[in-house]
Each structure stands twice: as structure tokens, then as C-alpha cells.
Amino acid sequence: MPIQIIRYKARELLNRYVFTEFRRSISTLEHEKPPFLMIASIGNPEPQYEGTRHNVGHWALEELIKNHWTSFNAFQSHKNIPDGVYSTSSAKELSDVFLFKSIHSFMNLQGAPVSKTWQKISNYQKATRSPALVVLHDELQVPFGKFQIRKQLSSARGHNGLRSIDSLMGGGYTKISIGIGKPSAKDVSNYVLSPFTPLEQEVLTYDVMPQIVDILEEMKNGKYIYDKQEPDPNQPKKRKQK
Numbered sequence: 001m002p003i004q005i006i007r008y009k010a011r012e013l014l015n016r017y018v019f020t021e022f023r024r025s026i027s028t029l030e031h032e033k034p035p036f037l038m039i040a041s042i043g044n045p046e047p048q049y050e051g052t053r054h055n056v057g058h059w060a061l062e063e064l065i066k067n068h069w070t071s072f073n074a075f076q077s078h079k080n081i082p083d084g085v086y087s088t089s090s091a092k093e094l095s096d097v098f099l100f101k102s103i104h105s106f107m108n109l110q111g112a113p114v115s116k117t118w119q120k121i122s123n124y125q126k127a128t129r130s131p132a133l134v135v136l137h138d139e140l141q142v143p144f145g146k147f148q149i150r151k152q153l154s155s156a157r158g159h160n161g162l163r164s165i166d167s168l169m170g171g172g173y174t175k176i177s178i179g180i181g182k183p184s185a186k187d188v189s190n191y192v193l194s195p196f197t198p199l200e201q202e203v204l205t206y207d208v209m210p211q212i213v214d215i216l217e218e219m220k221n222g223k224y225i226y227d228k229q230e231p232d233p234n235q236p237k238k239r240k241q242k
Helices: 004-032 055-069 111-125 160-171 190-194 199-220
Strands: 033-044 077-078 080-089 098-102 130-139 147-150 176-177
Touching: 004 033, 033 111, 055 080, 055 098, 055 190, 055 199, 080 111, 098 111, 111 130, 111 160, 111 190, 111 199, 130 160, 147 199, 160 199, 176 199
Parallel strands: 033 098, 033 130, 130 176
Antiparallel strands: 077 080, 080 098, 147 176
């Protein structure tokens, strides 16, 4: 192989490496611009499915503005936000947070409303802010009474709402996975569409939610929201279809 071709190949490999490292480093650039946080909840249409386990993300946002971030307005509709309802705050310390409930679509169709709204908000804010998206959702694989913060590019774990979002905009968002536990029987569909018991509601309100609020306080200041999941080196790479 001629030396010139070897040089070109070496340069190509170097450029690929530099570009990969640059993309990876984007998650650490939050200090260059102040963060802007869009917090979205996904579930089934409300009020039909309000209060069900599948809609615990919607419940969390309502609880957030009712008892914690009380400077936020009640959720409302707007012609520029046709895919759900939103809320903003007049308080200076919360002015860089936008809340969005995707309540007009079923769970397995959440990709369109979330991605469209995120595109509008992020495009509007990115000149002066570093926008980040956080999605609140129910999680069967997390025990009830617990929740997890999951980094950008983490898997959907088979969750239909997250899979719908990933299919349209990729996994570049942070998840707050609120545990609803697994049913003792195999009928998952009926379980996720069932309401919480009064005792479970108390646990959510007085135990889980205050912890989530603490995390959101950190997120609005830039913590967690730019972190990305590193690829699993033991995971076999998917072969490209010819």
C-alpha cells in the first residue's frame, strides 16, 4: 500500500476518534451555558386513565406543582403546544424549567408528542441555554416505593412509551423511572391500568415524591442531565443488514 494512502487512512481514523470523543464530551459542556430543563411525563390519555400505575409520571408532575414547586401555574393548553399541556413558573429560580404532560396520546404513541414538543423547546432555548430533556415514567422493573435516575442512551427496558420516543428521536434524554413493581400474576396489562391503593398512594406522596423533588432540584442546576450511558463492552454489536 502506498505511503500516501496509509497517511490518509491514519488521518481518517484519527478524525473519527476525535469526532467520537467530541460527541462524548458534549455531555460535559453544561458549564458553558446555563441549563434549561424540560421535564416531560408520559402515560395514557387523561382523564380516562388518571390515577393508574401507567400514569404515575403524570401524577408526579401534578404533585410537583401542587405541593413542592408551587410557583408553577396550573397545567394548560396552548396552540403552540398541541400535543399536551404545559406549566411554567414566574419564580426566577425556576424560570429555566418547562413542564410538559403528554396526556392526549396512548403510551405506545408517546414518541410523536414528546419529540415534537422537545424540538420546539430546545430550538427556542439553545442559543442561550443548554437544553436537556427528562422523562418521568412508570417502571415495572423497579420495586414499588423506589425510583431510578437513568442516563441518556440507557435502554428502554421494553417500555413501550420509551421505545416510541427512542424510535423518533433516539435516547438522548434522562429518565426518572418510578417503580410500580411487578404483578404477582402475569397479566401486566391489567396491572398497569389499575389504580394505586390508598396505602400505596401515601408511600408515593410522602416517601417517593420528596426524593424525586430533591433530584429535580439538582437537575435544574445541571446535575445528571448531561450524563450518558457508556456502551456495554460485553454487548455484541449488531450486524449491519446488507
